[in-house]
Amino acid sequence: MATKASRSAARLMMAPAVILLLGWMLVPLCMTLYFSFKKYLPLRGGDLGWVGFENYVRFFSSSAFWPSVQATLVIVGGVLVITIVFGILLAILLDQPMWGQGIVRILVIAPFFVMPTVSALVWKNMFMDPVNGLFAHLWKFFDATPIEWLSQASMTSLVIIVSWQWLPFATLILLTAIQSLDSEQLEAAEMDGAPPLSRFGYITLPHLSRAITVVVLIQTIFLLSIFAEIFVTTQGSFGTKTLTYLIYQRVLESQNVGLGSAGGIFAVILANIIAIFLMRIVGKNLDA
Amino acid sequence: MGQITLQQVTKKFGDVQVIPPLDLTIEDGEFTVFVGPSGCGKSTLLRLIAGLEDITSGTILIDGADATAISPAKRGLAMVFQSYALYPHMSVRKNIAFPMRMAGIDKAEQDRRIEQAATALNLTDYLDRRPGQLSGGQRQRVAIGRAIVREPAAFLFDEPLSNLDAALRVGMRLEISELHKRLETTMIYVTHDQVEAMTMADKIVVLRAGHIEQVGSPLDLYRTPRNVFVAGFIGSPKMNLIEGPEAAKHDAHTIGIRPEHIDVVESGGLWEGRVGVAEHLGSDTFFHVHDTGLAEMMTVRVAGEVNLRHGDRIHLNPRADQIHRFDDKGLRIQ
Numbered sequence: 083m084a085t086k087a088s089r090s091a092a093r094l095m096m097a098p099a100v101i102l103l104l105g106w107m108l109v110p111l112c113m114t115l116y117f118s119f120k121k122y123l124p125l126r127g128g129d130l131g132w133v134g135f136e137n138y139v140r141f142f143s144s145s146a147f148w149p150s151v152q153a154t155l156v157i158v159g160g161v162l163v164i165t166i167v168f169g170i171l172l173a174i175l176l177d178q179p180m181w182g183q184g185i186v187r188i189l190v191i192a193p194f195f196v197m198p199t200v201s202a203l204v205w206k207n208m209f210m211d212p213v214n215g216l217f218a219h220l221w222k223f224f225d226a227t228p229i230e231w232l233s234q235a236s237m238t239s240l241v242i243i244v245s246w247q248w249l250p251f252a253t254l255i256l257l258t259a260i261q262s263l264d265s266e267q268l269e270a271a272e273m274d275g276a277p278p279l280s281r282f283g284y285i286t287l288p289h290l291s292r293a294i295t296v297v298v299l300i301q302t303i304f305l306l307s308i309f310a311e312i313f314v315t316t317q318g319s320f321g322t323k324t325l326t327y328l329i330y331q332r333v334l335e336s337q338n339v340g341l342g343s344a345g346g347i348f349a350v351i352l353a354n355i356i357a358i359f360l361m362r363i364v365g366k367n368l369d370a
Numbered sequence: 371m372g373q374i375t376l377q378q379v380t381k382k383f384g385d386v387q388v389i390p391p392l393d394l395t396i397e398d399g400e401f402t403v404f405v406g407p408s409g410c411g412k413s414t415l416l417r418l419i420a421g422l423e424d425i426t427s428g429t430i431l432i433d434g435a436d437a438t439a440i441s442p443a444k445r446g447l448a449m450v451f452q453s454y455a456l457y458p459h460m461s462v463r464k465n466i467a468f469p470m471r472m473a474g475i476d477k478a479e480q481d482r483r484i485e486q487a488a489t490a491l492n493l494t495d496y497l498d499r500r501p502g503q504l505s506g507g508q509r510q511r512v513a514i515g516r517a518i519v520r521e522p523a524a525f526l527f528d529e530p531l532s533n534l535d536a537a538l539r540v541g542m543r544l545e546i547s548e549l550h551k552r553l554e555t556t557m558i559y560v561t562h563d564q565v566e567a568m569t570m571a572d573k574i575v576v577l578r579a580g581h582i583e584q585v586g587s588p589l590d591l592y593r594t595p596r597n598v599f600v601a602g603f604i605g606s607p608k609m610n611l612i613e614g615p616e617a618a619k620h621d622a623h624t625i626g627i628r629p630e631h632i633d634v635v636e637s638g639g640l641w642e643g644r645v646g647v648a649e650h651l652g653s654d655t656f657f658h659v660h661d662t663g664l665a666e667m668m669t670v671r672v673a674g675e676v677n678l679r680h681g682d683r684i685h686l687n688p689r690a691d692q693i694h695r696f697d698d699k700g701l702r703i704q
């Protein structure tokens with residue numbers, strides 16, 4: 083890719099993909115922006131004209147707004163912590179030579195292939211059901227009153243369900259990173275007198291920092307928009323109404339497209355702020 | 371102190387016996403080189419001594435005490451790896467300090483030793499850099515620095531120079547030799563390069579397939595190789611090995627003569643051949659000689675420059691007192 087000709091050829095070849103991608107992103111974004119300045123109620127009169135920033139003001143000042151931001155951040159933060167901590171532990175375990183390694187690895191990856199709707203349903207009905215769920219049976223076995231997971235511990239339940247789905251992803255990325263660690267470094271540290279925990283802290287963890295950054299970035303982007311899990315389990319009640327879910331309710335349940343679009347634009351801006359913020363703190367790990 | 375004794379040490383990976391029962395003593399302060407072709411078990415042997423691999427059977431004594439079950443950190447040995455194994459996210463200073471930090475040595479003493487090592491190894495200007503910002507030779511020195519500050523009973527080197535270019539290799543070879551003279555600590559050095567072995571060692575251990583073929587000083591091995599393998603392995607260019615009727619004349623199965631022990635004469639030499647490739651080094655010239663009827667190809671060293679061209683006839687006279695004789699098992703005949 084050094085000569086002028088090859089560079090312009092490359093540009094030409096990439097153009098269709100770039101244009102498609104831009105269109106894919108820009109058209110919905112512009113339409114959302116367009117609707118966010120309109121009073122648009124499809125079942126109650128349709129397009130009722132421009133309203134300036136009224137939708138934004140209403141969205142931000144609604145009593146559901148701040149709780150939804152908080153719920154979003156709690157879910158994202160909780161899932162990130164759980165997937166990274168357990169991801170590292172699992173990756174270290176899976177890196178050990180053991181019998182049936184291939185099958186165990188596939189089993190660990192499996193939850194990632196289950197659709198969010200399905201996994202949420204399975205968790206809701208099979209594990210967390212207060213009457214028939216496995217957890218309820220476990221609690222009863224120890225003579226305890228079963229927890230009504232989805233109402234009493236709604237946030238915890240959601241974090242557990244979503245973490246279960248994303249743990250394989252984190253594990254997979256961290257496992258490949260651990261496998262790329264030069265074993266001579268660990269041996270050198272061992273000879274230098276570092277006990278196992280220090281070896282982990284001084285050698286393995288710094289080596290994983292780049293992979294952890296990648297996991298944090300990618301997961302944050304996807305977790306900000308989780309929807310199916312909430313829809314299937316709590317339907318946004320018991321304090322689990324995230325920003326995405328709030329927007330969904332505004333657009334589809336209250337049939338207020340303008341208000342929902344204003345929320346959508348806010349979500350886009352929030353996601354970008356968080357992305358820039360993350361890049362800043364952890365992005366240092368990506369270069370070098 | 372740093373005397374290391376191996377008694378009947380063996381190592382198996384699964385069913386594969388990499389080290390058959392092996393006895394060896396490395397004296398305190400000695401520079402010992404393990405040399406042998408790739409895959410003969412040199413690294414494995416070194417890692418057994420370091421404690422990075424468990425031995426299958428046998429005993430390892432360090433300064434007379436049984437160290438077989440002692441963890442690598444407690445054996446008091448420092449290792450320099452082929453890949454250097456520096457910690458990439460730590461500065462050079464932190465890399466060198468790491469073993470002292472793990473040992474809980476106080477900060478002032480750490481700084482003193484780092485200073486000393488950095489001065490000795492020419493690293494003072496690089497202490498705040500990361501390993502990734504250093505050249506191969508500098509990384510090598512950091513790895514050595516990290517080993518020195520521990521003040522170990524013995525240093526273990528696993529092919530430390532094989533990632534360096536030829537000029538640097540010669541330089542580092544000297545530095546390591548000088549380090550040994552200064553510290554007078556036991557060093558075990560693994561290499562597949564017989565030149566490194568010959569130039570650095572007090573004692574060379576020649577290994578083949580895990581077996582010790584011969585142990586001795588470089589000149590011992592050069593003068594009296596115990597068998598055909600050692601004869602062919604030690605010395606550069608390789609010794610010429612001749613079988614058949616010519617060997618039979620000397621009552622041997624195989625005879626060996628080094629390239630530097632064959633004289634080129636104008637005429638009337640004992641052997642005769644045709645010049646193939648000539649390697650002109652300036653100080654010496656190596657002729658590859660074909661069609662001698664003795665061996666596929668023979669190498670002859672001539673001091674200085676000699677005017678012989680490709681295809682010329684060449685007359686050779688071996689020095690009778692420099693002919694090595696081996697029996698049909700490849701063992702030396704005295």
Ligand SMILES: Nc1ncnc2c1ncn2[C@@H]1O[C@H](COP(=O)(O)OP(=O)(O)O)[C@@H](O)[C@H]1O
Nearest residue numbers: 383386388406407408409410411412413414415
């Ligand atoms: N961890 C291991 N598992 C199985 N075989 C090994 C292992 N390490 C080394 N070997 C085998 O042991 C032999 C000696 O290896 P090594 O000591 O690395 O040789 P060298 O350092 O002399 O080149 C080789 O045949 C190698 O394949």
Ligand SMILES: [Mg+2]
Nearest residue numbers: 412413414529
């Ligand atoms: Mg080796």
